[in-house]
Amino acid sequence: MERHTRSYLRLIKPGITVSNTLAGIAGFCLAASVVGWNWLAFMGVVCGIALIIASACVVNNILDRDIDTRMKRTATREVASGVISVPVAAVFAACVGAIGFVLLCVATNGLTLVLGGIAYIWYVVIYGIAKRTTALSTIIGGVAGALPPVAGYTALTGSIDITALLLFWVLFFWQLPHFYAIAMFRRDDYASAKLPVWSVRYGMKSAKFQLFVTVVLYAVSTALLGLYSSLGVTYFAVSTGLSVYWVYKGVVLYKKSDDVAWAKAMFGVSLLVLMAMCALISVGGFLP
Secondary structure: OHHHHHHHHHHOOHHHHHHHHHHHHHHHHHHHHHHOOOHHHHHHHHHHHHHHHHHHHHHHHHHOHHHHOOOOOOOOOHHHHOOOOHHHHHHHHHHHHHHHHHHHHHHOOHHHHHHHHHHHHHHHHHHHHHHHHOOOHHHHHHHHHOHHHHHHHHHHHOOOOHHHHHHHHHHHHHHHHHHHHHHHHOHHHHHHOOOOOHHHHOOHHHHHHHHHHHHHHHHHHHHHHHHOOOOOHHHHHHHHHHHHHHHHHHHHHHOOOOHHHHHHHHHHHHHHHHHHHHHHHHHHOOOO
């Protein structure tokens, strides 16, 4: 039973599900600092986002099973390895996703429900096609990953304003260097699976430059969020420090480290930045 439960947990890609849910919570808390707290909306959007993302990840496991078998790090995934059959995984995805969408519908509002639907279709269909056909797949996939904080925000506000748009860009530009880094230090895996990620299609040097540029764009977007939202001085100071640190690490290690080591270092910083930014955005609106 324990092993079977662990298989289903792996099926929903917990890292992706948890990180996106935390981003949704951050967006909700930022909205709450302006319009007030609502427990029903909070529980609905948190559980709804988590279940919708989990469902999309299960579907991704089903559709990518052929790719997964060609990559060392994914060959043991539950559907690819046959631990969970395609029909069982499909039923699981349908049930989890349906509950998630019902929660958004009942506890939030129509706009948030639509955002959930767009994110789901974008990740499963549009990104699913893009990853097989174009080196721009990381950019295309970033759209779906940047919607959870917006959905968290609109769950309370019911509308998209400048703050919601900047939340989107912050998460969008965080994702690009994060996933460019993965594509760099796992380049051989992607090449063996014949996936045209940037590092495979255009080489490591080009991917390295792309990664660094998007870190700078992330720094700009976080600064703009501080200027055009209810986030206070505390957010602005700490987020600026994080951005400067990320850029600094990139510059200092750019020529001193080999490409793989540099990518791993930048990936490590990206995880620190994500956790810190989610916490900052969550509490920043309540602090000076």
